[in-house]
Structure formats: structure tokens, C-alpha cells
Amino acid sequence: MEKIYTGKTKDVFKLDNGNYLLKFKDDCTGKDGVFDPGENSVGLTIEGVGDVNLRMSVYYFEKLNAAGIRTHYVSADLKNTTMEVLPAKVFGKGLEVICRHKAVGSFYRRYSDYVKEGADLPDYVEMTFKNDEKGDPLVTKDGLIVLGVMSAQQYDDIKEMTQKITRIVADDLKTRGLVLYDIKFEFGYDKDGKVMLIDEIASGNMRVYKDGKYIEPMALSELFFS
Numbered sequence: 001m002e003k004i005y006t007g008k009t010k011d012v013f014k015l016d017n018g019n020y021l022l023k024f025k026d027d028c029t030g031k032d033g034v035f036d037p038g039e040n041s042v043g044l045t046i047e048g049v050g051d052v053n054l055r056m057s058v059y060y061f062e063k064l065n066a067a068g069i070r071t072h073y074v075s076a077d078l079k080n081t082t083m084e085v086l087p088a089k090v091f092g093k094g095l096e097v098i099c100r101h102k103a104v105g106s107f108y109r110r111y112s113d114y115v116k117e118g119a120d121l122p123d124y125v126e127m128t129f130k131n132d133e134k135g136d137p138l139v140t141k142d143g144l145i146v147l148g149v150m151s152a153q154q155y156d157d158i159k160e161m162t163q164k165i166t167r168i169v170a171d172d173l174k175t176r177g178l179v180l181y182d183i184k185f186e187f188g189y190d191k192d193g194k195v196m197l198i199d200e201i202a203s204g205n206m207r208v209y210k211d212g213k214y215i216e217p218m219a220l221s222e223l224f225f226s
Contacts, residue, residue: 008042009050010200015084019074023079024050029204050081050223052155053202057083062203063168069161070196072188088188088198092149094130095139095186095208097158097207099123099166105207123163157195158187165197176224181207 001021005012008029013021030043031201054076061073073081084117100107103119107126127144128136139147141155151159162185183206203217203224215223 007023009053012025015092017078018087020085020087022083022085024159025179025198026050028038046218047131049218049221051078052225053204054083055200055219056224057200060169060172061197063172064165067164067168070194071165072196072198085198086190086196088190088196090137090186090188090198091144091154092147095149096130096136096188097125097162098128098182099162099185099196100126100182101166101170104181110186123166125159125162126161127158151193154189154193154195161187161195161197169201169206177210178223179209181209183207 001013001015004015004020004032005160009025010025011023011025013023015021026045026047026049027042028044028046028049033044053075055078058076058078060177061071064071065073072088074084074086100121103111103115103117103121107121107124108115108117110131121225126138128138130136139149141152144150144155145152165185166183169183173180184200185197185201185205187195189195203220206220208215208220210223
């Protein structure tokens with residue numbers, strides 16, 4: 001295998017069949033030894049975190065594939081904490097797609113003049129460019145089209161897929177007594193321009209509450225697999 005990318009939490013290898021292999025690591029983003037999925041540098045190593053992130057991702061990717069939603073997931077080797085995925089190009093230099101069910105976090109900070117904290121949101125989708133120096137700026141549909149990042153059809157496909165995926169994840173978490181407030185995804189596209197969900201679906205990408213209290217990502221992973 002040819003190693004083509006060393007990431008903060010995953011390494012990427014090219015396979016002979018044209019697909020790629022993601023190797024999940026126990027390195028976590030954070031600061032001063034404290035885990036923080038929003039940070040952009042490795043801050044600590046937690047034994048087993050790569051395993052639980054892979055297992056949660058596999059669980060949801062298989063559920064999504066069964067529902068007919070396009071993802072990059074092919075298969076996984078839990079023993080070696082690896083996942084085989086289809087090749088995909090990212091949008092621009094990296095784009096995050098957030099679906100919100102509650103007005104919390106950065107959404108509430110931006111729009112507190114117009115909404116109460118914790119208010120219900122109707123599968124609200126927003127997109128931000130991945131750029132720490134510029135504060136991950138929000139970008140509109142028109143902006144993405146004008147900048148040549150994606151087509152109008154790709155935007156519409158991503159929005160529809162995001163809402164469907166979020167409902168599937170939220171309904172599943174609800175059966176465990178957990179409430180999804182918001183979740184972050186990444187999408188890519190294949191050689192024909194068709195959109196697919198990429199990266200991972202793990203506890204560090206979602207804001208989840210139980211009995212009105214926020215559940216930290218590592219605690220959420222433990223609850224999920226208990």
C-alpha cells in the first residue's frame with residue numbers, strides 16, 4: 001500500500017484496486033491535553049478512540065448504504081481499525097455541512113437577537129469552509145456556485161442527503177434515550193460528479209444530550225456501545 005496522506009486522526013493509503021484505506025488512530029484533536037473535536041491540532045492520545053470512532057462510523061455507514069444513500073464506505077477491518085472507501089474529491093479546499101435541530105452553539109451566538117437558545121430548528125442546513133484562520137466562514141448556495149465550488153444540483157443533493165442522514169442518526173439515537181442537537185458531515189463527489197458522504201460519523205461530529213445534559217464525545221461513545 002502507498003501512504004498518500006498523514007492526517008491528525010486518520011492516515012490514508014491507496015489500494016491496488018483503486019480504492020483507499022483509512023487507518024483510524026488514537027490521536028485526538030484538542031488543546032492542553034483536553035479533547036476538543038473543534039480544535040485543528042492533535043492535543044492528546046486516548047487509547048481505543050480510533051476503534052470506537054471506526055465502529056460508530058461503520059454502524060451508521062452500513063445503515064445509510066442500506067437506505068440507499070450514497071457514501072464512500074466499502075468495508076472495514078475492525079481488528080486493524082481500517083476502513084476501505086471509494087475514491088472521492090472534496091469540495092473546494094474542504095467544506096463542512098452542519099444540520100441543526102436546536103439553536104445552540106455558533107448558530108445561537110450569531111442569531112441570538114432572533115431566536116431563543118435551545119429552540120427547535122427544522123433540519124436547518126448550513127455550510128462552512130474549513131479555514132481556521134478565517135473562522136470557518138459560512139457560505140451560501142449562491143456563493144458556492146459563484147466561486148465554482150459546486151453546482152446548484154450538487155448543493156441541492158447535499159442538502160437533501162444531509163437532512164435524510166440526520167433524521168436516520170437522530171431516530172437511532174432517540175431509541176437509546178439520546179437527543180441529537182446538531183451534527184457535522186463532509187461530502188465529496190465521484191468522477192461523474194455524483195455526491196457521496198465521506199469521512200466518518202462519530203461522536204466527535206455530533207452534539208448530543210441526555211436528560212437535558214450535554215454528553216461529551218468520549219462519554220457518548222461509551223454510552224453508544226454499552
